[in-house]
Amino acid sequence: NAGVTQTPKFRILKIGQSMTLQCTQDMNHNYMxxxxxxxxMGLKLIYYSVGAGITDKGEVPNGYNVSRSTTEDFPLRLELAAPSQTSVYFCASGGQGTFSEQFFGPGTRLTVL
Amino acid sequence: ELKVEQNPLFLSMQEGKNYTIYCNYSTxxxxxxxxxxxxxxxxxSLFVLLSNGAVKQEGRLMASLDTKARLSTLHITAAVHDLSATYFCAGDRGSTLGRLYFGRGTQLTVWP
Structure with missing residues (x-):
């Protein structure tokens, strides 16, 4: 049981390049x-998904896109990278219901130069 | 939007001492x-506090929640070096969607 996995761990992009951050969970969680x-700073929500085929914006969605074709995978796409997107990106998953909590992946450290 | 404020942002404490981190939230x-x-x-994840008056303890850490005051506290008892880390509180506005709003974190350093 690997939990939440993310790839890559580190990446350097040039301004204007694009990339996809991968996230996979094996806990059968609907929410990612x-x-x-x-x-x-604390963490700020970019996008979230409540199930396959359903995604919605969080606090800071500009410059990003997501898709959710399976329960397990929730990739994050950066189009036209900008220096303001230099950050550490965390993927998380959680179950439904009152007692659910979120489990975080190891993170991807992205630098845009 | 839920605003979450923690204080202090930086905390340096000696081993064996007690201290409390405060987390206020806006709605x-x-x-x-x-x-x-x-x-x-x-x-x-350290603690999930689900209702007013909830108190949870794990080792030297104890967390509590007062929903009327919109305040949660994380109390550290007899600090040890291994507790050195950054501690975040987060709220979810009571929705079932799990969208978390984080504070800026409290960077704790415990020295001998």
């Missing part, structure tokens, strides 16, 4: 989330 | 979460 964490 | 949040993050690592 993408957050970004800037230095000295 | 209704029936659930309050505490996470721990070690440098360069992911977030580890």
């Amino acid at each position: 989330y993408w957050y970004r964490q800037d230095p000295g | 209704t949040s029936d659930r309050l979460y505490w996470y721990r993050q070690d440098p360069g690592k992911s977030l580890e």
